[in-house]
């Protein structure tokens with residue numbers, strides 16, 4: 001099966017092989033060296049000089065750790081224009097007072113509303129950088145600038161941006177950022193990585209869940225350890241995935257992600273399909289996942305079933321309120337021209353047979369180049 005969903009991504013052979021070895025002690029110098037290397041590369045990926053912590057768990061563990069650990073005297077404002085924005089609101093409600101700003105899915109966040117919430121006393125802003133459910137990139141720098149002006153803390157879900165698109169925590173003024181191993185980093189699922197600056201500790205809540213207490217991760221990281229037994233094979237894999245990022249170079253990797261997603265967009269438009277998000281204003285199309293409206297004449301299930309059955313290809317459908325209305329193609333991690341052309345050709349085949357689109361593979365080819 002070719003996985004072209006927005007995570008978990010297709011894992012490169014090198015990374016799979018790195019996992020197939022005997023366990024090591026997690027209090028050993030050998031594990032410490034893996035943690036040191038992973039931290040060094042992740043600082044580059046997040047664009048930060050701050051501390052980076054590793055939690056064995058999916059991306060949500062990193063989000064909950066960030067929200068819960070930094071919830072003392074917090075009045076959150078969450079920016080919700082998709083499923084993962086809504087999830088931030090749901091998590092924050094468990095730990096603090098929250099104003100949940102809700103916007104139409106696939107439409108930009110209204111920054112005026114954020115300003116109002118901050119003027120009314122919100123002191124922590126939580127938002128999603130790359131909203132995977134709608135294929136839209138939210139204006140992180142702009143949001144952080146507004147938050148900073150009001151002295152508020154910013155917590156950014158960078159789960160499907162970091163490692164595939166620009167994340168410049170320190171330059172933009174983001175205080176806490178989170179990524180999951182199974183997206184643009186190209187590793188298997190199971191490690192959440194959280195970058196934290198000094199300001200965040202002003203909000204430290206010692207009553208946060210024991211396993212997700214970031215202070216424990218900070219304390220143990222000073223000994224190059226994690227507080228509890230880490231998912232060791234996943235750290236072998238992450239180390240290899242991050243070596244591959246170093247070899248490719250972050251700039252080139254981001255350029256590749258941008259090229260692949262642009263190819264998908266150009267193909268969709270050329271074929272006569274409609275992209276889902278309407279990023280007028282400050283928001284932009286995602287550079288790691290593309291959401292396309294399902295044309296009349298086929299259902300999401302028919303399309304995805306045909307791709308799975310005939311081509312061994314997995315793409316995503318819509319979630320929650322856009323279920324059945326869109327399909328989504330992830331172009332994250334270590335995939336390239338071959339996987340994108342194979343994916344688009346397969347989708348084209350299914351849709352052309354039903355006379356729902358015209359062929360536009362050459363549009364994608366033009367973007368992908370030699």
Ligand SMILES: Cc1ncc(COP(=O)(O)O)c(C=O)c1O
Pocket residue numbers: 006007058059060061084128130131132133157159160180
């Ligand atoms: C933007 C975003 N946030 C959070 C999550 C949740 O991550 P996980 O499933 O790794 O917990 C996802 C997963 O797709 C995501 O895309």
